[in-house]
Amino acid sequence: MGLKILVVIISYLIGSFSSAYVLGKLIKKADIRTYGSGNAGATNALRVFGKRIGAMVFILDVLKGILAAYIGGKLIGYDGRLLGGFFAVVGHMWPIFLKFKGGKGIATSFGMLLSIHWPTAIITLIGFIIVLLVSKYVSLASIFSCVAAPIVIALVTEPFDRKFFIATLIIAIISIIKHRSNIVRLLNGQEYKIGEKVRR
Structure with missing residues (x-):
């Protein structure tokens, strides 16, 4: 139990590191949360700060999930990878360093x-790219990939990985809720x- 709590804390803190905020402040002297959608993520960083910073934010945010899952796996095995990845996402969404606005x-x-099941990652990435190319909406592609991930896990993991499925389903539900303003704008x-580009 003690190691699980340690994994949760470490992973949450890793996730709480906001690359969009830090790079925006360091390079552009601007707070990403006050521009565009106000979202401290890669898509808004791309819109507000341009391709270079947007790409840097995306890579760093991906690495947060990989690193947290890796540390969790090293400490307590597969369950640790799930806990690590999940709470890195939680930290990214509600970072303690930014008053929980992530x-x-x-x-x-x-x-x-x-980190946990690369075939699922690749399949959902392909789906994301297809939806993005067809629609030109990052938000729609993101929502699609969120919904697709647990479905893909249910179809391709053998035997069925219930814990992984539940973790990604919870993330999908939360992420869709956090996309509610995007959904309204899409409609x-x-x-x-x-x-x-968003005018700064």
Whole structure:
């Protein structure tokens, strides 16, 4: 039990490191939370700060999920990988260092998937890319990949990995809730498309 609590704390703190906020402050002297959608994540960083910073944020956020799952796995095995990845996503969404105002967890969730079951990560990534290319909406592609992940796990893991399925299902539900403003903008035809810059 003690090691599980340690994994939860370490992973949450890893997830709480907001690369979008830190890079925005260091490079652009701007708080990402006050621009665009106000979301401290890779997509908003791309819109507000451009491709270079957006890519850096995405990579760092993916690495958070990988690192937390790796540490958890080293400490307590497979359950630790699940705990580590899951709480890195939680930390990203509600970072203690930013008064619990974080991102939507997509990139960090992808890092978790890569670390635990890479085929699921690749399949959901392909789905994300297809939806993005067709629709031009990152938010729609993100929502699709969130929904797809637990479905893919149910279909391709043998034997069925109930813990992994539940973890990704919970993340999907939370992430969709955090995308509610995007969903409203999508329905109203007001959502930003890929490549559109937000005026700072």
